[in-house]
Amino acid sequence: MDLSFKDQWRLPAVVPSEVFTRTAEIAVEWLQSLDSRPIAESATVHDLRSRLGGPLPRDPVDPLEVVEDLARAAEPGLVGIPSGRYFGFVLGGGLPAAVAADWLTSVWDQAPAMYACGPAAAVTEEVAGAWLRQLLGFPDDASFAFVPGSQMAHLTCLAAARHHVLRAAGWDVEELGLNGAPPIRVLTGARRHASVDRALRFLGIGKASLTLIPTDGSARMRVPRLREELAADDSPAIICAQAGEINTGAFDDMDAIADVAAEARAWLHIDGAFGLWTAASPALRHLVKGAGRADSWALDAHKWLNVPYDSGLAFCAHPQAHRAAMSVSADYLVQGGPGEPREPINWTPAFSRRARGFAVYAALRSLGQRGVAELVERTCAHARTFAEGLADIPGCRILNEVVINQVLFRFEDDETTERVLRRVVDSGEAYMSGTSFDGRRAIRISVSNWQTDDGDVARTLEAFRNAVGRQDTDGSADMGGTSASHRP
Template identity: 50%
Template sequence: MDAREAALRRAHDHAVRWLASLSDRPVPARASVDEIVRALGDALPEGPGVPADVVDLLAEACEPGLTAFPGGRFYGFVVGGTEPAALAADWLVSAWDQNCVMRAASPAYAAAETVAGAWLLDLLGLPDGSAVGFTTGATMANFTCLAAARDAVLRRTGWNVVRDGLAGGPAVRVIAGADRHMAVDLALRYLGLGGPELVRADDQGRIDPVALRQVLAAGGHRPTLVVLQAGDIHSGAFDPFPEAIRAAREADAWVHVDGAFGLWAAASPTYAHLAAGCAGADSWATDAHKTLNVPYDCGLAIVRDPGALRAAMGQRGDYLIQHEQGDPVDKVPELSRRGRAFPVWAALRSLGRSGVADLVDRLCGHARAFAAGIAAIDGATVLNDVVFTQVCAAFGDDDAQTDRVLTRLLAEGTVWISGSTWHGRRVMRVSVSNWSTTDDDVRRALGAIRRASTDA
C-alpha cells in the first residue's frame, strides 16, 4: 500500500501542475515523438523500478509532448475538456477497477448506468425506456446503433442475420446526406453494408428532404436505413428532422441520427429548436466527451427499442451471471471496458439541468463571438451560418492565404485552430467545445488570428 499511495500522490501532484499550466502554456506540444521516445527510454529495464519514480519519469518525459486539449484555447477538433466532477469521478473509475459487464459483478456500475441513462433521455428529450449504451465514442455509438438497425430491418423481411449472416440475405439499403460525417461510413464498413447512397445537401450541409423522398421512392420496397445528422462538422447545421423523418417513415425505413456534438442542443431551451423532431428517430449516437465534457473515452448509443439493441449486441456465456432485467453487456460491443457511466453521472449531477443548458449556451455564445471577431478582420470571410458551435472562415482570395494564416497561428501557439476543406475551399475551422473557455480566451484567440492574418 505504501508504494501504491506514493505513486498516486506523485500522479496527483503532476496532474495538478498540468491543469494549472493550461491557462498560460502554449497550446501545441513543444517536443517531437522522437524526443519523447528517447526520454521514455528505448530499452526495457532488466528489473523492477520504484512505482513513484516511474510516474515521475512518465510525467516529466511526456509533459513537453502534451497538447493543451483540456484548456480553453483549443479549438482544432470537436473535443471537450473535462468538467471537474467528471475528472474526479474518472480517477475513481481507475481506482475502483470494476468489471462493468453484469449487474451481479458490479451493482454500483449497473446502478450508475441506469440512473445516468435515464437522466440523459430526460435531458435530451428522447423517448422514455430507450436503451442507452456507453461506448468508446461516437464512431462506435454509430456502429452499435446501426448494427441494431441493420438486424431489425432484416428481421422484418424474415431474415435472421444473427444466425445466417449477411451472405444470401436481402441487401440493406443505407441512405445519408452528402455531408454526413466520415464516422458513419466507417461504421457501415464495419457492418458489411458498404457506402451509403447520398442525398444532396444544401450549402450548410443539411439534407434536402425533397431529394430524400425521391431517392427513397426510387429504390422500391427494400430494408432501408436513413442516417440524419445533428450538427454538421463544418457548419454546425442540423438536418430538417420533421420532414426527413416523415419521408423515411413513409418508406418504412429505420431512422438513425448521428449527433456526436449537436444532439446536446436539445438540452438548451435556447437551442432546442435545432433538434426539433429529432426524437422521432429510432436511434441516436453522441459523444459525452464532446459537449458534455467528460473524460475520454465515452460515447452514447441510444436505441428506442431495447429489444433491438439487445438482439444485436447481447452476448451469452455459461460463466456469465445474467440478470432477468438485462445487463450492461447487452448494449455495447465490448465485454472489457471502463466504467464510463460514473463520470457521466458525476457531470450530470454536478451541472444539473440548468448547468448543462448554460454549458451549451456558453459554447454557442463563444462561437458567435468568434464569428463576429473574424468577420471584422480585413480580408477574412465567415462562410457558414453560425447556428451552434462551429465557425468556418477563409482569408484572402485563395487557399494559400488561408493556409499561411493557419501555419502562423499554430507556430505562435496561443491557440490551436486547424484547417479543413469545405465546398472545395480551404478554411479555418473553429470548434468551440470546452467548458473552461472564457471570454478572455476568445479575445486572446482573436488577437492571435488578427496577428497571423496580418503577418501572412
C-alpha cells in the same frame, strides 16, 4: 540478501498513497499551467520517441519513479486540450467532478459488463442513462449503451437497425448472416461524418449500398431528394441524418426526415455526436425538432458534456432490436438475478470495458439540467463572438451561418489560409484545426470547452490579428514549425 523477482516485486518501496498523492500533484500542476503554456505541443515525434523510448527495463522500477519520469518525458508532447483556448476537433475539456470521478473509476477498477462484476457501475449507468433520456428528449423506454465514442455508438445503433429492417423482411441476420440476405439501402447526406461509413463497413454494408443525398450550401440533406430516392426502391432502408455537421454545425431537418422515414418504413438513425446536446437548451432545441421521432441516436459525452476521453452514448427506440443485435451468452457468464437486472453486456459490443457511467453521472449531477443548457448556450455565444471578430479582420471570410459552436472561415487563398493558421498555432496562444470545404482550405473553430471565457476568445482573436498583420508586413515568409494542417 538475494531476492527472487517475486520478492522484489512485492517490496513496498513506496506505499501506494505516496504514488497517488504525487500523481495528483502532477495533475494539478498540469491543469494550473494551461493558461500560460503553449496550447500546441513543443516536442517533435522524434523527440518524444527519444525521451520515452529505450529498451524495456530488466528489473522492476519504483512506481513513483515511473510516474515522475513518464510525466517529465511526456509533458512536451502534450496538447492543451483541457484549455479554454483549444478549439480543435470538437473536443471538450473535463469538468472537475467528471475528472475526479474518472480517477475513481481507475482506482475502483470495476468491470461493468455484468452486475456480478460490480453492481455499482451497472446501476450508475442505469441512472445516468435515464437522466440522459430526460435531458435529451428521448423516449422513456429507449435502451442505451455506454461505448468509447460515436464510432462505436454508430456501430451499436446500426447493428440494431440492420436487425430490425432485415427482420421486417423475413431475415434473421444473427442466425443466417448477410450471405443471401435482402440488400439494405442506406440513405445519407453527402456531407456525413466518416464514422458512419466506417460503422457500416464493420457491419458488412459497403459503399455500394449507400445512396448519397445531395446537400445544400450549409451541408443539410435535401429532403425532397431523399423522398424521391426512397420511393424508387422498396428494399429495406436505413436513413442516417445529422445533427451538427462537423464543419458548419448545420442540422438536417429531422422533423421532415422523420416524416419521410415513417412513410417508407425506414429506420432513422441520427448522428448527433455533439449537435444533439442542443436538445438540453431551451434556446436551441428547436434545431433538433423531430429528433425524438428517430429510431436511434449516437452522441459523444467527451464533447459537449465535457467528460474525459473516452465516452460515447448509443440510444435506441427499439430495445428488442438493440438487445438482439448485441446480446451474448456463455456458460460462465453469470447473468440475471433479483429484479432481473439490466446486464450491460447485452447492450454494448464489448465484453471488457471501462466503467464510463461514473464520469457521466458526475458530470450530469454537477451541472444539472440548467448547467448543461448554460454550457451549451455559453459556448455557442462565444462562437458568435468569434465570427463577429474574425469578420472584421482584413481578408477573412466567414463561410457558415454560426448556428451553434462551429465557426468556419478562410482567407484570400489556400496558401494564406494555411499560413495564418500555422502562425496562430505556432504562437502557442490557441489551437484550432484546418479543414477542406467546397474544395478549398479553411479553418474551423469548435467551441465546446467549459473553461472557455471571454478572455480566451479575445486572446485568440488577437492572435489572428497579429498573424494577419505579419502577413501584411512580410508577405509569404515562412514561420517554420509544424503545419497545423498536417496534424491528425
